[in-house]
Amino acid sequence: MTHSGGYGADPRIHWLEWLPWLAAIVCFFLVPEYLSLGARILIYILFALSLDLILGYAGIITLGHSAFFGLGAYVAGILGAHVGITDPLLQMAIAALAAAILGIATGAVILRTRGLTLLMLTLAITSVCLEIANKATTITGGADGLSGVVVAPVFGQFRFDLFGKTAFVYCLVMLFIGWWLVRRLIYSPFGATLTGIRENTARMHAVGAPVYWRLVSVYTLSATIAGTAGALLTQTNQFVGLNVLGFEPSGELLVMLILGGVGRLYGAFVGPIVYLIAQDFLAKQWPEYWYFGIGVLLVVIVMFARGGLLGIVDLVVAKVQGKRP
């Protein structure tokens, strides 16, 4: 039941794994009034997937993953608002490239450290990005945000409409590509190395695995995916705000991933869906209680249900089948 990948796992796609895509297509036709929210959810799933790759599989704890998401969002926004590059795919490619460059540049230096130092460095990097976005008002719009982002129709055919139809399909296709890539990766020998590094770094050194380079590669790849997700957010909203950078979006993303379940691929699907739908219904009416609830939820998950929602599902399934978890 758990599709956590790793060495020796069956890499074939289980029929259950088609369910999310089927559900997305059904949603597209059944609840057209929620497609904007749906696109947002798809973007955060892609973002959470990128975090799961480094946190869940490689075991890199980061408070600064929003740096890549935010960079991607701002690069796409600046291209559309100031530079005049309006083709969505081109915007996205450049945004992803920028995030990849930031990923490899920062990853190459910070991944030599560990523990509090690593945590602090990731946090400092996203804080620097936030500070730049906040102060370079002529380019980024500062605290008012960057509006007037022009995004041309996809392939010159499909305009980003008010109801979010194009946005939803566009995000779904991008997520599918991201999912396919990440899934291939974690079932590969490369993915097995990552799990090995997470479980026992010293032993991976001992067997001769290039630990540092594996970490830098996966960090860069994860940054690229996060940058793509950021660009998607800009293109679907045609706006970028400061809230894509800094500690808070990183923390929020962590909450989503933990809620779904870390290191099991589909935790990154379940978490954002539950979190963002609950937020959409609850946070507007009771913002204080929303944060309170999120806090309590985190504490409860850490204390009692480390596997998140999918972990609970596993436990229930094991109970029903009469096996010991």
Add this chain to the structure above:
Amino acid sequence: MAEILSSIVSVAFHGAAYGMILYVISVGLSVTMGLMGFTNLAHGVFAMAGGYILSSAMTGFGYPFPLALVIAFLLVAAGSIFLERLLYARLYGSGELAQVLFTIGLIFIAVAIARLIYGTQAQPVYLPDYLKGQVQLLGRDFPTYRVFLIVFSAVMIAALWFGVERTRWGAMVRAAVDNRAMAQSIGINTKRLFTLTFALGSGLAGLGGALGAEIISVQPTYPFEQLVYFLIVVAVGGLGSLRGPFVAALLIGVTDTACKYWVPQFGAFFIYVATIAILLWRPGGLFGRRA
């Protein structure tokens, strides 16, 4: 020339006051992180609580400023013992990720509670009359409150250093930081030591938050916004040391004040860049023993 000198003195003075407050708040974090290896991102919650307790005690109950400070210290320390025994203690052996998530959860809860009780506005600071106005030192005027902050923090820091370096309790703390298993095996009750040290560190954070309410305004987003600064002090200073965070706090206080004074268009940019540079140069912090 005289003007430049005057602004340098002013920046150094205000920077020192800010740095002292940062140190009083963060020193507990350094000790508990060094002692227990616990990544506590929620330390700012205790500082914020101190600020709110001070303002409630003074405006709600009409207590005088010194008594309100003592209450802030005691209540935060007592509250932290409760939290430590009930929740933190369960996660001592857990991985870093669990601790990070748990403390982020605490921040969310604290922010929500603060907003429910006090609203989103920053708390006004009421100073007693004898701390308002200016004092004359060497032919210059300095705000009395900042002078008080520096002197008071210096006295507390001296007392803390004396406590850690010269008393039996301090020796036990240092022993436990150096080698917990060995400290335990020679009969030190490390569990109780942890609880007391945690309470002292949190109490100091509460006191620092209350004292510094005028510099770091007390509002619900406090634990989120100030987290970076507290963590920088600890990470740059080095875990488990007293001296390192002191140097780091003063450095940050003065640098931050100088940047805001001379190059406000860059904001906190240089602080973060300097932090990254220092941590890459010395990953264990300036005075850290684990490099």
